[in-house]
Amino acid sequence: MKKPTNRIKSEEYFHKLPENLNCAQAVLKGFQNEFNISEQEIAEYRAWGGGRAEGGVCGAVFSAARILRQAGKESIAEEFSQKTGSLLCSDIKEKKFTCLELVRMADELIEKNLK
Numbered sequence: 001m002k003k004p005t006n007r008i009k010s011e012e013y014f015h016k017l018p019e020n021l022n023c024a025q026a027v028l029k030g031f032q033n034e035f036n037i038s039e040q041e042i043a044e045y046r047a048w049g050g051g052r053a054e055g056g057v058c059g060a061v062f063s064a065a066r067i068l069r070q071a072g073k074e075s076i077a078e079e080f081s082q083k084t085g086s087l088l089c090s091d092i093k094e095k096k097f098t099c100l101e102l103v104r105m106a107d108e109l110i111e112k113n114l115k
Contacts, residue, residue, distance in 0.1 A: 007033065010060075010107040014100055022049025023099045024059030027106050031067050051089030058089045060099075060106035067110055076109040 010030025013021045021029055024045040028037050045063060048054075053062035064076050077087055083105060084092045092102065 007031070009104070011100055011104045014103045022046060022059060023103050023106075024048040024053060024063045026103050027060050027063035027110070028067070030107050031110065035067055035070055051093075053089070056088045056090060058084075058087060058092055058102055058106075060102045061087055064106045064110050068113055071114060073113045076106065076113060079109055080105065 008030065010027045013019065013029040014023065014026040015021065019025075019029075021042070022045075025042050028042050028045055031037065032042065045059075048062050049059040051059070053059050058080075061077060061080050064080075068075055081087050084097055084102070085095055086092050
């Protein structure tokens, strides 16, 4: 695993053409090179965006957990929840966070945990 350097942030992939990636996919794409994440896996994560991740968890956190497990690092779930008030997509959206903000937050917390 390479340390993230000069990479494109996850938020730059969120709902941008041509891929139009959801929150779960954008977080994976942002760390694709460092973690050798395949395009196929990113495509498979389309199923986990928009509150459809296991248990209704935010897709950005769901993808962050996958990345951090591979790195042997701690989850960002607790810190993310402290900032948003929940891990559940539906609860977070009620608090008026945008999905772009959540992708950005997950990306920043992943980077912080990888240091």
